[in-house]
Amino acid sequence: MTGPEKTAPSWAGPRLRVEGLVKRYRGSDRNAVDGVSLEVGAGEIFGLLGPNGAGKTSTILVSTTRARPTAGKVTLDGIDVAVHGSRARRHLGVVTQVNTLDRSLSVWENLYFHCRFFGFSRREAKARCRDLLDRFELADRSGDRVDHLSGGLAQRAQLARALAHHPSVLFLDEPTAWLDPQSRLALWDRVRALRDQEGVSVVLTTHSMDEADRLCDRVAIMDQGRILVCGTPEELKRAVAAAVTVELRLKAPPSPEVLHRLEALRGVERVTSEADKVEVLTASRDGAVPDLVSAVGEGLLDLSVSEPTLESVFISLTGRNLRD
Amino acid sequence: MTEALTATGAAPSKGASRGPGETWPGRARAGQWRLSLAGFAALIARDLRVLVKMPSSFLLRTVLNPLMFVFVFTYLYPRIGAGHFGQVAGQSLATVALPGLVASAIIFQGLNAVALPLSMEFSATREIEDRVMAPVSHRLVALAKVCFSALQSLIAAVIVFPLVYLVPAxxxxxxxSSWPALVLATVLGSLLAGFLGLLLGTVIEVRKIATVFTVTVVPLTFLGCVYYPWASLHTVRWLQVLVLANPLVYLSEALRAALTSALPHMSTLASLSTLAAMTVVLAWAAARTFTHRVLT
Structure with a gap:
């Protein structure tokens, strides 16, 4: 445990620290990342949540030494990624949105050469490959060419590769964007297990509210290059006067007048109807139900109010839907 | 907004907080320079593995062009009564073209071994990703690519030489005439080819690469003093000046001076020093474009 580059084991601070990060791409007239600061602790699963163009991927690109910061600083285990890129890369692992496995090589060779790039001896690399293939249930596919793998398997192989060199922070850029629901759940389990067993910190970007809510210890909601709010999913939902969805069931499909009256109510963001059901998204819970009831009048059969979600947090912060 | 909701607040620590270094195996604990060296060797080993997996594609792209040339012009032509075709200073076309064919095999290996795969790996497949995330500098990743390309160029030269020596009728x-000049020219040409490939592979979009190949390879070869010595162009003075921009000219001429000195050729000093200067310029440009491509 010697050598000047061995900052990691003795590093007690946050695994990832982003301070006042600004990123403006050449030829662009706005900042893709506009003053982002955040910290990710050991063993934490941290989510960057926001719509496309919010600056999530740019934050990850700078943090993983693939983009130069315009201003601000990113440190990984205390190492400035813009100054000591090569050293910082020993401390991080990345799974990108698209499959970047080496198609000229087999699954085993992908893992093996990755280990070798990180200075493992042949013997060490082979041992690590065996371990990873077992843990990621890829042993029976080890000789396969990677372009023959399904989306879920390729994702697993990429995750195994990103972890092969024991990084302290694992970056997952939209890890489940292209996965079927079953593979998505499996990946969440795997990410939690990694955190629990290896103590690796995870930074993931997502535009899935569900993913942020169910997987992340803390979430930063980003929009237009800035962090709007950051905290545990529960904190966010509690602290923000979150929008709620009220579902109304009527005796008959609502008349256009009723829909107009609902839309005109204070705080109502969106009204959608299907047959005898009406869904109303309203910015605040306070006073919403009595207003809705009186607006609908006689024909109301049933009413339910959904719990605030991260989506409603986003809407109340930006006035926009996450998928807009 | 409450204090708890700022992004830089104390982060909860879950799970074992084990540092990465504690699980790094032996060699990975070495200093950065040793790690760089190991990474560099691994990058070469990866390329070697891919080459060994598919030796036929390497052999075909190396052998086919010179083989067809020598077969038609130096084996077939003399047999159909056109034996004097391409003679210069009383020497047969086979003698004239031997250094040129070796030179073009060296140069075009760089395009085939670097430019084409790199252009694909950067855009279409993004396979380069894992290599540029290795804990070595990006320039070293580029240099590994060039060195491996140069190695393939040397192998190509060794394969093509006996071919164009034995096939002609x-x-x-x-x-x-000079082993040092021969070795120096071959090595410089191989490196130049690698840097040229690196430059083209990082600058050209994958959908345009086929066109760019056609518009570079064909004129570079036909105007590369491959099938005729540079001196014999004195009758077409403007062309003699124009082709001086073509790096293949200097490699053909340097090899001509070293292998077939009976033919007219450029001075070894002129051809080798220009080759060296072009290599340095291409290396500088390619290092810039590669880094630019990797970093956004």
Whole structure:
């Protein structure tokens, strides 16, 4: 445990620290990342949540030494990624949105050469490959060419590769964007297990509210290059006067007048109807139900109010839907 | 907004907080320079593995062009009564073209071994990703690519030489007049080819690469003093000046001076120093474009 580059084991601070990060791409007239600061602790699963163009991927690109910061600083285990890129890369692992496995090589060779790039001896690399293939249930596919793998398997192989060199922070850029629901759940389990067993910190970007809510210890909601709010999913939902969805069931499909009256109510963001059901998204819970009831009048059969979600947090912060 | 909701607040720590270094195996604990060296060797080993997996594609792209040339012009032509075709200073076309064909095999290996795969790996497949995330500098990743390309160029030279020596029906007059010049020219040409490939592979979009190949390879070869010595162009003075921009000219001429000195050729000093200067310029440009491509 010697050598000047061995900052990691003795590093007690946050695994990832982003301070006042600004990123403006050449030829662009706005900042893709506009003053982002955040910290990710050991063993934490941290989510960057926001719509496309919010600056999530740019934050990850700078943090993983693939983009130069315009201003601000990113440190990984205390190492400035813009100054000591090569050293910082020993401390991080990345799974990108698209499959970047080496198609000229087999699954085993992908893992093996990755280990070798990180200075493992042949013997060490082979041992690590065996371990990873077992843990990621890829042993029976080890000789396969990677372009023959399904989306879920390729994702697993990429995750195994990103972890092969024991990084302290694992970056997952939209890890489940292209996965079927079953593979998505499996990946969440795997990410939690990694955190629990290896103590690796995870930074993931997502535009899935569900993913942020169910997987992340803390979430930063980003929009237009800035962090709007950051905290545990529960904190966010509690602290923000979150929008709620009220579902109304009527005796008959609502008349256009009723829909107009609902839309005109204070705080109502969106009204959608299907047959005898009406869904109303309203910015605040306070006073919403009595207003809705009186607006609908006689024909109301049933009413339910959904719990605030991260989506409603986003809407109340930006006035926009996450998928807009 | 409450204090708890700022992004830089104390982060909860879950799970074992084990540092990465504690699980790094032996060699990975070494200093950065040793790690760089190991990473560099691994990058070469990866390329070697891919080459060994598919040797036929390497052999075909190396052998086919010179083989067809020598077969038609130096084996077939003399047999159909066109034996004097391409003769210069009383030497057969086979003798004239031998250094040129070796030179073009060296140069075009760089395009085939670097430019084409790199252009694909950067855009279409993004396979380069894992290599540029290795804990070595990006320039070293680029240099590994160039070194491996140069190695393939050297192998190509060794394969093509006996081919163009043995196939022709007419005698080939080869005599190594300077081993150091021969070795230096081959090595410089191989490196130049690698840097040229690196430059093109990082600058050209994958959908345009086929066109760019056609518009570079064909004129570079036909105007590269491959099938005729540079001196014999004195009758077409403007062309003699124009082709001086073509790096293949200097490699053909340097090899001509080293292998077939009976033919007119550029001075070894002029050809080798220009080759060296072009290599340095291409290396500088390619290092810039590669880094630019990797970093956004």
């Amino acid at each position: 007419t005698p080939v007059q080869v005599h190594v």
